[in-house]
Amino acid sequence: MPDMTRQIFKVLTLNAIAAVGLKRLPPELFQIGQDMTDPDVVLVRSHNMHDMHIPESVIAIGRAGAGTNNIPVNRMNARGVPVFNTPGANANAVKELVLAGMLMASRNLIPALRFVDNLEGDDQTLHEQVEAGKKQFSGMELPGRTLGIVGLGKIGRLLADATLKLGMKVLGYDPKITVESAWSLSAEVQKAHQIEDLVRRSHFISLHVPLNDSTRHLIDHDLVACMQKNTILLNFSRDAIVDEDAILMGIENGTIKYYVCDFPSRKLQHQPAVITLPHLGASTQEAEENCAMMIADQIIDYVQNGNILHTVNFPDVTMERESPFRIAVANANVPNLLGQISTCMANAGLNIHNMVNKSRGEMAYTLVDTDNPVPAETITAIAGISGVLMVRYLPEPSFKANL
Numbered sequence: 001m002p003d004m005t006r007q008i009f010k011v012l013t014l015n016a017i018a019a020v021g022l023k024r025l026p027p028e029l030f031q032i033g034q035d036m037t038d039p040d041v042v043l044v045r046s047h048n049m050h051d052m053h054i055p056e057s058v059i060a061i062g063r064a065g066a067g068t069n070n071i072p073v074n075r076m077n078a079r080g081v082p083v084f085n086t087p088g089a090n091a092n093a094v095k096e097l098v099l100a101g102m103l104m105a106s107r108n109l110i111p112a113l114r115f116v117d118n119l120e121g122d123d124q125t126l127h128e129q130v131e132a133g134k135k136q137f138s139g140m141e142l143p144g145r146t147l148g149i150v151g152l153g154k155i156g157r158l159l160a161d162a163t164l165k166l167g168m169k170v171l172g173y174d175p176k177i178t179v180e181s182a183w184s185l186s187a188e189v190q191k192a193h194q195i196e197d198l199v200r201r202s203h204f205i206s207l208h209v210p211l212n213d214s215t216r217h218l219i220d221h222d223l224v225a226c227m228q229k230n231t232i233l234l235n236f237s238r239d240a241i242v243d244e245d246a247i248l249m250g251i252e253n254g255t256i257k258y259y260v261c262d263f264p265s266r267k268l269q270h271q272p273a274v275i276t277l278p279h280l281g282a283s284t285q286e287a288e289e290n291c292a293m294m295i296a297d298q299i300i301d302y303v304q305n306g307n308i309l310h311t312v313n314f315p316d317v318t319m320e321r322e323s324p325f326r327i328a329v330a331n332a333n334v335p336n337l338l339g340q341i342s343t344c345m346a347n348a349g350l351n352i353h354n355m356v357n358k359s360r361g362e363m364a365y366t367l368v369d370t371d372n373p374v375p376a377e378t379i380t381a382i383a384g385i386s387g388v389l390m391v392r393y394l395p396e397p398s399f400k401a402n403l
């Protein structure tokens with residue numbers, strides 16, 4: 001059970017988080033460092049946390065970015081620790097880099113640059129070689145071409161809007177599309193019912209799905225075999241969304257003209273038809289600052305009020321403060337747990353002022369405001385209920401001093 005008398009929360013940063021975000025964490029409440037023992041909160045970007053010991057003191061992990069495949073979310077589920085991320089905060093940066101990737105590929109810009117770099121002789125000779133050599137880099141234009149977007153979330157939708165404005169036809173595939181995404185998706189995006197259908201009909205294919213068990217090697221030999229000749233495939237999601245052997249086979253047999261991605265690997269290095277960037281998708285000042293500010297605000301609200309917005313393992317649960325006394329409970333989503341929590345509170349003679357309970361998959365989360373202070377024994381009793389994963393008592397600061 002977290003230490004409820006703690007006045008200062010220790011924040012361990014595993015990557016550089018933009019200063020403008022860290023500054024939002026009030027110094028009277030948060031102590032921030034890269035080398036922090038027993039942290040309460042971990043802030044991270046792409047640092048791989050899978051092999052890391054995550055101390056029992058941790059009550060939240062904040063990913064300043066979108067992908068959480070570098071975080072052991074299942075392990076955190078078992079401990080009732082929410083894993084926050086910042087959906088959309090870096091989406092424009094990725095969209096712009098995908099557009100750059102499409103243009104680099106459609107106009108053969110990388111081999112063209114290499115060609116110019118290797119020219120020798122005086123200006124006159126250079127000029128002659130340029131005019132004689134440029135035809136090998138003749139490209140194609142985007143209007144009228146079809147872009148297939150796999151994953152119509154924050155990035156996929158922005159990319160759809162931008163490419164429609166460039167005159168492209170856009171096909172979309174997303175069997176798990178959210179209601180919010182569907183509402184904000186342009187009506188001009190045509191729906192592909194199967195990914196094979198999208199792949200067959202697209203000149204460009206761009207991947208914008210999270211990496212998980214169902215998307216690992218989504219682009220495999222079978223799907224590459226469905227592609228048109230000279231397809232341009234863009235992957236700014238994660239390396240393992242594609243089977244690199246299938247990509248290299250597709251390049252060899254002329255199915256894939258370019259594979260443009262953000263994830264270098266030994267297999268892909270020095271392949272002329274592969275354009276690899278060093279994981280630059282979210283590396284703009286704007287995206288880094290947006291992510292840092294968003295994650296800081298979410299963490300402050302969670303630490304102080306128990307409110308949860310934008311995690312990958314908890315339901316969104318927020319409740320306005322109407323009373324100074326609040327408990328937050330993360331528990332397994334099984335019958336009768338709420339009843340047992342209420343019983344503990346009734347046993348202490350506590351009147352419930354307001355309460356909200358939501359579940360997401362196997363995780364449930366409850367906020368309860370009471371009219372009176374919650375005794376330490378009641379918190380201990382709730383923590384002892386089988387299935388309760390984490391309990392926090394969150395009195396408003398002036399009441400906390402009395403704990």
Ligand SMILES: NC(=O)c1ccc[n+]([C@@H]2O[C@H](COP(=O)([O-])OP(=O)(O)OC[C@H]3O[C@@H](n4cnc5c(N)ncnc54)[C@H](O)[C@@H]3O)[C@@H](O)[C@H]2O)c1
Pocket residue numbers: 065066067068087088090091094150151152153154155156173174175176177178181208209210211214215236237238262279280281282283
């Ligand atoms: N290169 C970078 O620097 C960079 C930056 C940001 C995000 N990313 C990656 O891009 C991914 C997407 O980011 P986002 O902000 O758009 O996330 P998002 O959660 O807003 O969108 C992901 C979409 O993928 C859909 N999806 C899930 N499984 C699918 C499947 N099997 N087939 C088709 N669609 C599926 C979801 O329904 C959702 O709409 C992130 O998870 C991250 O891995 C990379």
Ligand SMILES: O=C(O)[C@H](O)COP(=O)(O)O
Pocket residue numbers: 045046047064065066067068090279281282283
């Ligand atoms: O998923 C993401 O948000 C991106 O991959 C960005 O990663 P980064 O924060 O390490 O640049």
